[in-house]
Amino acid sequence: MTELVQRDSAVLVHFTLKLEDGSTAESTRANGKPALFRLGDGSLSAALEQELVGRKVGDQHAFTLAPEDAFGGISxxxxxxxxxxxxxxxxxxxxxxxxxxxxxxxxxxxxxxxxxxxxxxxxxFNHPLAGQRIKFDIEVLEIDPALEAGDADPVS
Structure with missing residues (x-):
């Protein structure tokens, strides 16, 4: 297991996404199922990946991304x-x-x-969160976990 999140790491995280009005848009904590992300595969924005790089297991990190760095603008x-x-x-x-x-x-x-x-x-057909500033609250649970199938829901 790697100690710090790298640009090509798989990362198991809990996250909460909040809108500017403070309402929760999505949370893995609510259903107790963490999400698995693979950095560098194109599924996350560069700005979101940058917020994860260098984090270690147990880190909790809150940050806000502009629409173009989160789910994009409205097209x-x-x-x-x-x-x-x-x-x-x-x-x-x-x-x-x-x-x-x-x-x-x-x-x-x-x-x-x-x-x-x-x-x-x-x-x-825009992403439901397109055009919104999103506050992320992420907790790193594992880096490059050796998971068995079904242990986490991959996020695409």
Missing amino acids: PDLIQYFSRRDFIDAGEPEVGAIMLFSGMGGSEMPGVIREISGDSITVD
Whole structure:
């Protein structure tokens, strides 16, 4: 086991993400299941990785990241408009509902129903936390853990 988090480390952490209004957006502590991240694999922003590098087991670290360093800004290109007929098989959508849509190559993408106006339905494919400053509270539990399958939920 490595003593400090490196640029290519796997890190088992507990984290809490809070919005500027103080509300909790997500927390691994709530369900008691830590998250496993692999630095350098592209799943975390460079700014978030930088906050983890050099930490050791037991470290607790709180920091805030701007939208572009956390979950990105809101991209107008990821807001799409559909016809009500596109939802015939899925049933009547509701504003705020998260639905899965088939993307290119058969992959599925979650989208949030933002507006329903007559025959037009607005769907937002931005990350739900895009455009927000996020306060992170991270506790490093293990560095390069030797985990058995099922010990932690990987975060992608």
